[in-house]
Amino acid sequence: MTLLIFFTGVKEKILIAGVILGFFVLVFVIIILHRVYRSNESKRDNIVRIEKFLEDYKALKPSRYSYNDIKKLTNHFKDKLGQGGYGTVYKGKLSNEVLVAIKILNDSKGNGEEFINEVGTIGRIHHVNVVRLVGFCADGVKRALIYEFLPNESLEKFIFSTSIKTHSLGWEKLQEIAIGIAKGIEYLHQGCDQRILHFDIKPHNILLDENFNPKISDFGLAKLCSKDQSAVSMTVARGTMGYIAPEVLSRNFGNASYKSDVYSFGMLLLEMVGGRKNIDVTVETNQAYFPEWVYNQLDQGEDVHIRIEEEGDIKIAKKLTIVGLWCIQWYPIDRPSMKVVVQMLEREGDNLTIPPNPFASIGSTGGNIRRRKRSLQQELTIISE
Known part of the structure; x- marks a missing residue:
């Protein structure tokens, strides 16, 4: 009887020990399986992340699309x-997070030169500006x-629109924008294998x-030339009235x-300062031509009273004007x-030298020169509006 009780106690202890051991084994297995699952999940997340990156990366490289693709993207x-x-x-979407602007070129406009210029120039350069x-x-x-x-x-939306305060960006931001544009143009002129004239x-x-x-x-009107080439030839004038060089x-x-x-x-800089197109007539200047009015203001030692709200803005406005x-x-x-x-725009202070008068007499009065230029602009074919 005593022996039977002994064996019964041993079996119970073995059973309890087995249950405890089994519990720990189960917990251990669950932990291992959880870790394996987490590891696999992490690997799957990494794969998805890499695939998404590659998808977006592919979208950021110039690629050729069919017209059916364009319909889907837009x-x-x-x-x-x-x-x-x-x-x-039109606004379009590539992959998951890449938004694009898609310009559909008119079938009947031009001979394909704009398309060739865009793809041939901008398609192979990279610059923040x-x-x-x-x-x-x-x-x-x-x-x-695309x-x-x-x-x-x-x-244009921020400096010409009557529905938005002209200098809502602030003069410091306008200066930053001017420097960015200047650096972009400098890159086109000096930073590429061939000089790009916009x-x-x-x-x-x-x-x-x-x-x-x-x-x-x-870049539809752009031309390429070597950096040692001092001039380029063109059969007709190209550009937009008001910005075309003489x-x-x-x-x-x-x-x-x-x-x-x-x-x-x-000319763009002076429009940023004036907050309107240079050729627009305003009561403020009582002039049809803002650049000439603003030069006379500086030459006579007068302030350029153009929407200045803080004293520090005067120096920025004056600097942008002089550089322009x-x-x-x-x-x-x-x-x-x-x-x-770029160096002039990045210079601190307002100690820039005022340039010679671009409207002074050159064999005729400045007004006659200006009228002659306008007459030429009207007579010649202007490619871009």
Whole structure:
């Protein structure tokens, strides 16, 4: 009897020990399986993350798309962003997080030169102040250009629109934008294998990202030349009225070159200061031509009273004005390079030298020169609007 009780106690202890051991084994197995599951889940997450990165990375490299692809990317042209002389721009989406602006070129406009210029120039360069070409479409007569999407649209919207306070960006931000544009143009002139002449620098072609960083766009009128080439040839004038350098309109003023972009940038700077197109008449200046009025103000030691709200803004406005006036000197040889322009814009203080009067008599009065230029602009074919 005692022996039976002994064996019964032993069996119970063995059973209890087995249950305890089994519990720990089960816990151990669960832990191992959990770790394996977490490891596999982590690997799966890594794979998904890498695949997503590669998908987005592929989307950021210029690629060729069919017209059917363009329809899908734009959701059948649902979200229209704008329209110009050469085509209509729609908002599109590549992969998961890459938004794009897709420009559908007009079938009947031009001979394909704009398309070739865009893909041939912007498609192979990368700079923080130059818009990125994501892809393109050449499907029969259907052509499209796919750019990175920039949510704040163009600089023109902020300096010309009557519905938005002209300098709502603030003078410090306007100065940053001016420096960014200048660095972008300098890169086109000096940072590429071949010099890229834009020939259509204007507020409409300066796009702003989510942080209002400027990016130069629209290379449809661009020309390439070697860096040691001092001039380029062209059969007709190219650019937009009000920004075209004198030498582009008439060889009497010299040859078209990278200095022609400098002139256009100078006109853009003066429009940023004035908050309107240079040729617009205002009561404030009582002048039809703002650049001449603002030069006379500086030459006479007067302040440039253009929407200045804080004392520190006066120095910025004056600096932008002086640099702009240096850039619009009538003859190309008198204009600074974009490298020098960047240095002038980044200089602290307001100790820049006022340039010679670009509207002074050069064999005739400044007004006659200006009228002659306007007459040439009306007579010649202007490629871009």
